[in-house]
Amino acid sequence: MDFRLNTSMLFTKSREKSSRREILQSAFDIADNNLLAKPRSNLYTSKEYFYNRRQGTKTNETMKTIKQMVFWAILICINLAVLEIVLSLFYFQNNCESSLALAHYWHKAKQYLQNRITVVPVGIWQDDPKFGYSHRANTKGSHRTLDFKANYTIGADQERYISPPAKPLGRILFLGCSFTFGHGVDDQDNYPAVLAKEYWKDWHIVNKAVMGWGTAHAYQQLLEEMEKKSLPSLVIYAMLPHHITRNYIRKSWVETLSKFKRKHPHFEIVGGELEFKGVIDISQSREDSPELRKKEIELTIAFLNNMQKICKEKGIPFLVILLPSNQAVWPAAVIAALAKHDIQFVDMAEMEMKEIYTDQHPAPAEHRRIAKVLADAVILDVKNRKNVN
Numbered sequence: 001m002d003f004r005l006n007t008s009m010l011f012t013k014s015r016e017k018s019s020r021r022e023i024l025q026s027a028f029d030i031a032d033n034n035l036l037a038k039p040r041s042n043l044y045t046s047k048e049y050f051y052n053r054r055q056g057t058k059t060n061e062t063m064k065t066i067k068q069m070v071f072w073a074i075l076i077c078i079n080l081a082v083l084e085i086v087l088s089l090f091y092f093q094n095n096c097e098s099s100l101a102l103a104h105y106w107h108k109a110k111q112y113l114q115n116r117i118t119v120v121p122v123g124i125w126q127d128d129p130k131f132g133y134s135h136r137a138n139t140k141g142s143h144r145t146l147d148f149k150a151n152y153t154i155g156a157d158q159e160r161y162i163s164p165p166a167k168p169l170g171r172i173l174f175l176g177c178s179f180t181f182g183h184g185v186d187d188q189d190n191y192p193a194v195l196a197k198e199y200w201k202d203w204h205i206v207n208k209a210v211m212g213w214g215t216a217h218a219y220q221q222l223l224e225e226m227e228k229k230s231l232p233s234l235v236i237y238a239m240l241p242h243h244i245t246r247n248y249i250r251k252s253w254v255e256t257l258s259k260f261k262r263k264h265p266h267f268e269i270v271g272g273e274l275e276f277k278g279v280i281d282i283s284q285s286r287e288d289s290p291e292l293r294k295k296e297i298e299l300t301i302a303f304l305n306n307m308q309k310i311c312k313e314k315g316i317p318f319l320v321i322l323l324p325s326n327q328a329v330w331p332a333a334v335i336a337a338l339a340k341h342d343i344q345f346v347d348m349a350e351m352e353m354k355e356i357y358t359d360q361h362p363a364p365a366e367h368r369r370i371a372k373v374l375a376d377a378v379i380l381d382v383k384n385r386k387n388v389n
Contacts (some may be wrong), residue, residue: 124154125262131217132263132279134158135210147357148184160207162193168204169380170233173225175218179323180209180238183361191367191374199375206232212257214246215239215303216265219274222307226314234380235311237304238321241328247303248296254285267299274302301337308343319378320345323370324353327360346377 122141128134135158143150155161160181174180174192182190188197196205208221218237225232245253247267254264263279286292304320311318320343322330330349338345348370355365362370 122152124152127263129279130220130265130276131210131213132257132265133210133212135160143184145184145357145359147359148363150182150184150186152182153187157206158208160190160192160209161187162196162205162207164204165202169202171204171206171230172200172234172236173232174205174207174209174236174238175221176209176238176321176323177213177240177243178209178211178361179240180207181211182207182367183211184357184359185362185364185367189364189367191371194368194371195375199371200380203233203380209238212246212262214243215300216247216267219303219307220265220276222310226310231314232316234317234319235307236319236321237307238323240323240325241330242325244296244300244331244334247299248292249280249285250292250296251282251285251287254280254282258282267303269299269302274299274306297331297333300334304334304337304343305341308341318343321374322347322349324348324351325360326353326356346374348373 122143124135124139124141125133126136135154137154137156137158139154141152141154143152153161180190180192182193187193190207192205192207192209196203208225210217215237222235222237225235246264249264249266257264258281263281264285266277266280266284268275268277308318320338322335322345337343351369351373353362353366355363357363
């Protein structure tokens with residue numbers, strides 16, 4: 001029923017005496033709350049009145065929707081708060097990466113999904129009697145998760161391939177774990193590759209880092225490098241606090257490796273010297289404990305001290321990088337050992353990483369930041385073969 005039909009019904013008694021135009025005029029006059037005759041131009045004001053009434057209805061509906069949204073937002077927040085309290089009291093442990101239980105379990109869930117959606121095995125690793133596992137020479141792999149898709153190229157010397165300059169001044173060897181290898185970033189985006197491309201263009205940068213390796217692996221890798229005819233001009237070991245838990249036979253770490261069918265190197269200190277006991281599986285690991293932690297720190301210091309000695313005997317500078325990490329802190333004993341044994345190091349531990357993946361590995365932007373800090377901190381001197389000023 002339209003507007004004209006409704007308003008005309010108010011004047012049934014005067015219909016015979018009034019024209020259709022007069023009836024309509026009277027209807028608009030009533031709408032304006034004014035019984036006096038009005039010019040035709042005022043009909044717009046009357047229409048505006050009824051338009052505003054409709055708008056008022058829409059405004060009420062909008063306010064009702066907003067109130068409902070606020071109600072559901074408050075209800076969701078209350079439920080999340082209750083869930084956080086329950087998880088914190090009964091399931092969550094304070095030594096986890098996040099201070100919030102919900103954040104911790106969200107990361108766990110996303111990591112689980114990442115593992116589930118991996119399209120194909122990366123295919124760049126092999127079993128190794130010394131390291132437990134190592135890179136397969138001359139291979140390529142594709143790594144996909146919810147966060148990224150990255151391509152990895154492994155060279156003839158089991159390194160992550162970086163194209164060398166035509167006439168390099170020398171060779172700079174990088175040792176480390178997934179942060180240095182470049183987990184989740186393409187070949188040209190890991191920070192050793194960025195250094196080679198943008199800062200240390202005249203040097204052959206060799207990235208021998210492997211995902212999941214620790215100081216024990218870096219020590220063995222250095223021993224192998226020292227047996228080659230062509231020695232590096234500089235050795236850089238990029239270290240994370242997590243490496244300490246990988247330097248002995250901690251069950252939780254060996255159990256993680258066993259999920260990928262990998263083994264782990266076992267070292268002991270015998271007569272004050274490091275002794276390799278072979279590679280182990282989870283059956284030979286030890287439960288996590290404070291005593292185990294002391295053993296890990298003791299071995300870590302021994303590895304670092306021996307790496308320094310090996311390089312010094314060959315006249316090769318040795319540098320340690322304390323990489324930034326949002327997940328763990330450095331034991332004071334390890335930092336003190338670096339100073340005690342006169343091991344030069346670049347401390348980047350307090351640098352907050354902003355561009356990271358869900359699994360806490362640096363994204364390409366963070367690799368560029370790390371490369372820039374190193375380029376500013378490390379001065380390469382060809383004549384004296386010293387690198388830190």
